[in-house]
Amino acid sequence: MESGYEAASMDAVAARAGVSKATIYVHFEGKRALFEAIIRRHTEILFSRIQLPEKISDLRQALTALARSFVEMILTPDALSMYRVVAAEAARQPEIGEAFYAAGPAYTRQKVGEYFLTLARRGLMRLEESEAPLLANLFLSMLAGDCHASAMFGRGQNKACLEEQIRTAVELLVSRYGM
């Protein structure tokens, strides 16, 4: 995560793990297999952090809480590192890109889409079942928004701009799909 796949040497990994290289090669076929195992495990851990609020009173409040939980996770140093590393290697190791996509973004979109339908069933949103996945996609994309790009490419994060972004994204959804 610190160095990227190519630049991370097995010597460094072994040293950090407190074992010899030979020991690693007993447990994993090679560097790629080790990498894949790491990515698969970490993806699940990371994305399971997202909380879908259960106590729902107000639509605005529910969406805001969901938004904060999501944004907090994706701006984590761990999440940013993983995103970087997987994006870089996905071109050459498609199985890894797909595993990450399925257990990460696609899984989250699915869960959030289902959550929207729960909100609709409780009379808080006006939404057809077929629209849910697409709307979840658009909502999550807005939440990542510039903050994700800025954290990824620029120097740091801007907490104030982040709150405003969340608020506006929530407003946009409420004004079109709220009831």
Add this chain to the structure above:
Amino acid sequence: MESGYEAASMDAVAARAGVSKATIYVHFEGKRALFEAIIRRHTEILFSRIQLPEKISDLRQALTALARSFVEMILTPDALSMYRVVAAEAARQPEIGEAFYAAGPAYTRQKVGEYFLTLARRGLMRLEESEAPLLANLFLSMLAGDCHASAMFGRGQNKACLEEQIRTAVELLVSRYGM
């Protein structure tokens, strides 16, 4: 772009360029300097492809045209490769990440924000000047949306889903800010 920064050897670059390694080292201080030059040049070329429609009759039509132009660009193999490579290296070479961010995402958001204000001045949008950058940010984020992630991590692109995504994002903006 094919191999990533670390995995791309200077031998390979020299061979592809049809010169010897020594010749490259006459023109560039080292591998990093060459990489930085490539990224700076390519970022400008890529992002200058985005077209802001000049003939404006209808808000929906203008936003859709802008959306198509943007999405087409970011899903280009060139753009995807560059995104991957820069994301991967930005952690270790911050100047490169920042240069890409400034000439790419930030520049585009700025331009689109100004475009929104033009639309507002023509009476097509209800929008205050201070809201423009944030709205541009949210709109562009929705347009990238799942299609970008899917192209980045998954196997391919889905044209149908893409058109639907553009349509819904445009509708969301029109329903809240149109007049």
Add this chain to the structure above:
DNA sequence: GTCTATATACGGATAGAC
């Protein structure tokens, strides 16, 4: 299963001829 020591190859960068 774990270690040390090593095989083997390739990386970035440069010397020196032309």
Add this chain to the structure above:
DNA sequence: GTCTATCCGTATATAGAC
């Protein structure tokens, strides 16, 4: 400015002792 040939470090992976 461009080449060929090479320096020197480090990479992945393995052999063989314990």
